[in-house]
Amino acid sequence: MTPFDSVAIVDWSGGNDTGARPRRDAIWLGLARAGEAQRPPPRYLRNRLEAEETLETLIESERTAGRRLLIGFDFPFGFPAGFAAALTGRADTLAVWHWLEARIEDSPRANNRFALAGAINRALGGGRGPFWGNGRPALDVPGLPRTKADYANPFPERRAAERIARGSFTCWQLAGAGAVGSQVLMGLPVLERLRRRFAPDVAVWPFQPLAGAPVIFAEIWPTLIDGAVKRATARGGIRDAHQVDLLAVALARLPRGDLIAMLDCDAAEEGWIMGLGHEKKLEQAAAQHGTDLRPPPLRDDCFALPAGVDWTPVDDALALLRDRLHPVVATTSAPLGKALGRILAQDVTARRANPPQPNSAVDGYGFAHSALGGGDQLLPLLPGRAAAGVPFDGTVPAGHALRVLTGAALPEGVDTVILQEDVTASDTQIAFRPGIRPGANTRRAGEDVEPGQTILAAGRRLTPADLALASATGLADLPLRQRLRVAVISTGDELIEPGDTPAPGQIFDANRPMLLGLAAEFGFETLDLGRIPDNRDTLRAAFDRGAREADVILTSGGASAGDEDHVSALLNAAGAMAEWRIAVKPGRPLALGLWNDTPVFGLPGNPVAALVCTLIFARPAMGLLAGAGWHEPQGFDLPAAFSKTKKPGRREYLRARMRDGRAEVFPSEGSGRISGLSWAEGLVELPDGAARITPGTPVRYLPFSGFL
Known part of the structure; x- marks a missing residue:
């Protein structure tokens, strides 16, 4: 087994706040636990302040749960040999971390990295190096060259790891394409603070012993799995998000021996890139997970109603859901035998024609129609026959016939087949009356499906007939959506399980069995989170579990605005709650919101209203979330x-x-x-x-x- 219970991968940024909308060239965090990518999907972090707070929370939660955590960061942990001693007086890379943390000033909108690099250059390199790349176009920085013109570096240009890693960049470059120097200057102070806060539980590889440390920091480089990342990005999404997700799962799934081998390194001053020299194994693990890619999460405002809306007509409510929701489940692939009932993730095209070659539709005799004369026909019969799977080895001469059976590939020289019932035959010849049309009783190649033709559309729920079509056209595996996972919660102190003895005022829980059954009938996976009493902390824990283990949460009860309506209260506290007062009967307001990026449908507690609201509103919405598109009920x-x-x-x-x-x-x-x-x-x-x-x-x- 792997020596780590959890693996987190961070794609860092040395720039300013990148805004609320997820984008590339920003900070992204991917997490895998027990070999599987975790919900929510890769997280977008808009600035280093938010990233540091998120990492603090992650480390704290993993330590509390007793899980050993590896966190990989995509920037160099050390500088080329000699820099640490020149800067700090000690050949100790962690002393550089401490030195930078004491001097870097950082906020979401501004930092002093260029000024500090210029000061280092003036002190160590006469103002000509080692750093270069002033990224402030309107301001010259004393001692920091804008380009490598008149540049002189008193230290090696690259670390040993970068001389081996093809395509890597020097840590001295602060601006321009491929610059990682700014990431180093802005990342190491954050790591130093985290290391200090959680001491002695954090060990930094390869500078410190790892034995017994519950949290390991390691330098990584997503380009080691560049092939898998490119294939994932080609299917859509943000590269940064794909690479943290893929690399986290790849490392989490590697055998223990492979991971230990990757960590067996002696580069105590410069540091090393974890996995360097083991690219093939990492790429294989990443490629396997690369077929399991998750779309971006829903927006926090996806359930917000337009300003001034009070009672919402049913059609307006449905239109809002249809416009604002999108698939949230990952894509994968599976063999035909495991595809029944699954949702197709992409359009599928035929690999082979159906039929693949011209063949006979009946048992009879084949010949070339152009060789027939007028009147009754008498054709010599060739020895042998053509049967399905056993083609005739040869050509049928014009004016001759051959015995052919249903499904047999038509040999060269045959374009027409006459039914055996319409023929008088001997061992050497056949006779039949005139009138047969050219091409009779034959199927042309591709008359059903041509190669490259789209045979199944994305969003289709696959039927047995679909599997037959895919198989007939040469497909062994299909691109699929993972099954939507639906968590179901019933709320209320009044509810008890069937079979229990009710106290005064108590009733049996009817909603949970009904909603679990509906979700299963829709083709979704179900997670029964049980009955939750009117206790906010207990419900919060159930929501947390639902967000970790499911893609959508259905609740019944507690969705209004009363003292014990904890569903709506928790969603309001999370800042992602909307009460939809829909003009529908039966029904009450729906509480719709997000909990840790997971959509929550707060249904009425009345079973009749819960069923109607599930069918009319939750069912089509869940179809979109599942990748099946919008489902209009057939009536x-x-x-x-x-x-x-x-x-x-x-x-x-x-x-x-x-x-x-x-x-x-x-x-x-x-x-x-x-x-x-x-x-x-x-x-x-x-x-x-x-x-x-x-x-x-x-x-x-x-x-x-x-x-x-």
């Missing part, structure tokens, strides 16, 4: 078998079923009548406006099967 119009007068203002959904071609509804509209859910086989949808329904009036019927 049709039926004559009503009931009477009803409806007021304007809200769309209504009645529990219904179809009998004798008519839609009948449950006799009571009471939202507490759970028996009506079992009685029903679908819903009747009544429009937002006023309506008067009498027997025979056309109504829209949505069978439950139409939501699958």
Whole structure:
């Protein structure tokens, strides 16, 4: 097993705050635990202050959980030989860390790295080196050359590791393409503070012994897995996010012996790049995980309603969900045998034509139609035959015939087949009447599917017939979405498990079995997080687990604004909560929000309203999150078998079923009548406006099967 329980990879930046929107050339953090990428996906950190706070929290949580943590940073930990002694008086790289931390000034919008580099140059290199690359176009920095013109470095240009690592850059360059010097100057002070705060639990490789240290800092370089990163980026997304995710999982999945070999290094002054010399093993591990790529998280404001919105019509609510949500599950690949019911991640094209070559559609006799004369036909019969999988080895001369069986590839010289029932045959010849058309009873190559033709579209939930088509066109593996993982929570002190003895005021939990069953019917994986009492801390812990282990959380109850409505209270406290007051019956306001980047659907506690809101709102939204696209329920119009007068203002959904071609509804509209859910086989949808329904009036019927 690996010597580390968790692996974090940090893609660093030496620049200023990069803004709220995730972007490249910024700070990104990827985390793998027990060999698997963790939720939430790679995290965008807009500045070093936020990054330092995030790393503090990560180290603290891993230490508390008793997990050994490796953190890799993508900038040099040391400088070329001789620099440490010249700067600090000691040939000790960690003394350089301490020296820089005492002098670097940093804020999200400004820092003094160029000024400090100029001061070092004036002290050690007469103002001509070792640093170069003034990135401040409007201000000259004394002692810091803008380019390498008139540049003189009193130290080696590169460390030993950089002379081996192809494509690496010198740590002396502070600005311009490929500059890592600014990352070093702005990164080492952060590492020094973290090292000091968590001493003696942090060991820095390769400068300190690692034995017994629960937290290891190591220098890494994502370019070691550049092939896997390029393939991942070609499918979309931000390169920085891909590389921290891929490298974290690659290191987490390596066998213990391989990791120990990577850490077996004696470069105590200059440092070393972890994995250098082991690129092939890292690339293989990264490539394996590279088929499991996760899209970016949802925006924090994805559930925000437009200003001034009060009651939202159903169609407006659905349009908002459709516009703002996108897939959140990773992409992977799997063989056909494991693809049934999965969501296709990309369009799939045929590798081979179907049929791959012209073949016979019947048992009969094949020949060249152009060689036939007028009147009755008498053709010599060649010895042998063509059968499916056993082609005829040779050419059929014009004016001759050959025995062919269904599915047999047509040999050279055959373009038409006559049914054996229409032929009189002997061992040496066949006879048949005139009238057969050219190409009769044959299938041309590719008449079903041409090579390169799109046969299955992204977002499709794969059926047995789809697997047959993929197999027939030469596909052994398919690009798939990981199954959406749906966590389900029931809230409320009044709930108990079926089979328990209820106290006064207690009821059995009906929602959780229903919601878990619905999610499974939709083709999603389910996670039962149980019944949560009206306790905010307990619910917070359940939310935390749901965000770690699932892609979406469904809750029932606690979603309004009362004293015990802890779902909405927690989402409000997290700053990502919206109460959608939707003009729908049955139903109450939906609490929609994000918890650690994971969407939460706070459903009503009433089972009837919970079912309707799940089908109408959560189902299509989860389809988008799963990569299956927006799912419109399949329905049709039926004559009503009931009477009803409806007021304007809200769309209504009645529990219904179809009998004798008519839609009948449950006799009571009471939202507490759970028996009506079992009685029903679908819903009747009544429009937002006023309506008067009498027997025979056309109504829209949505069978439950139409939501699958």
